[in-house]
Amino acid sequence: MAVNLTELSLPQLEGLKSQLEQETEFLTSSIGQLKVVQTKYVEAKESLSVLNKSNEGKELLVPLTSSMYVPGTLNDVEHVLVDVGTGYYVEKNVEDTKEFFRRKIDFLTKQIEKIQPALQEKHTMKQAVIEVMNMKLQQLHSQQTSQSSMTKA
Amino acid sequence: MAEAIQKKLQSELEKYQQMQKDVSKSMSARQKLEAQLTENNIVKEELDMLNSQNTVYKLIGPVLVKQDLDEAKATVAKRLEYINGEIQRYETLLKDMERKSEQHREVLASLQQEYQRAQGRAVGKV
Secondary structure, three states: OOOOOHHOOOHHHHHEEEEEEEHHHHHHHHHHHHHHHHHHHHHHHHHHHHHHHOOOOOOOEEEEEEEEEEEOOOOOOOOOEEEEOEEOOOOOEEEHHHHHHHHHHHHHHHHHHHHHHHHHHHHHHHHHHHHHHHHHHHHHHHHHHHHHHHOOO | HHHHHHHHHHHHHHHHHHHHHHHHHHHHHHHHHHHHHHHHHHHHHHOOOOOOEEEEEEOOOOOOEEOOOOHHHHHHHHHHHHHHHHHHHHHHHHHHHHHHHHHHHHHHHHHHHHHHHHHHHHHHHH
């Protein structure tokens, strides 16, 4: 940044600080959201491991609602339907689906890695602003005390 | 004199605030489009990776309907085209609004100066 922080006035610094606070908050929540989605993908990928040959034909309970289940048999352990977004579902085999999830998880990791340095930068900047503010406040304070002591004297 | 200017200033200020509201509305609409663009791009990427052995379903209400892969690709392509067009439209709209509010700011500033001068004169007379 070209602007020298020490040249800014206290209200300006205050504004800058709240702006940086907003930005860090936004970035932090973005990372949080990305992490939540990533965990979902990881869980989905792990649950695929149940779909193997040794489980074919086994009985299972299918949830009709969140509180009611009906018995069923695991017929097909090779194909799953994957939601690829905007209402499109694609039938894929298990291997391709694992690949799909791996891709998604990688993509999210990259996005998080992109945001992290930006967040770090904003954070350091906020810290610097707070430091300058403290310095200015102290200066102001010492000025006032020296003035009042002068008037007393 | 000063009161007339003050009234004008007030009404101009209200107009300006309304304008800022419109700007932020268009801004958020644009952001929404951006999100849709990203999502559709991801879907397009996924569809492009498929071959004719994969079956594609479209969720219509609560029902999954089988759909032709080429048809799905065409739909997504068309949607992307539409979204890009909309983004362009909002872009020009926002630029226009930006220019207008810039002009409005200048008008407001000069009105404010005028008001201050008029007020100063009134005080001087008394």
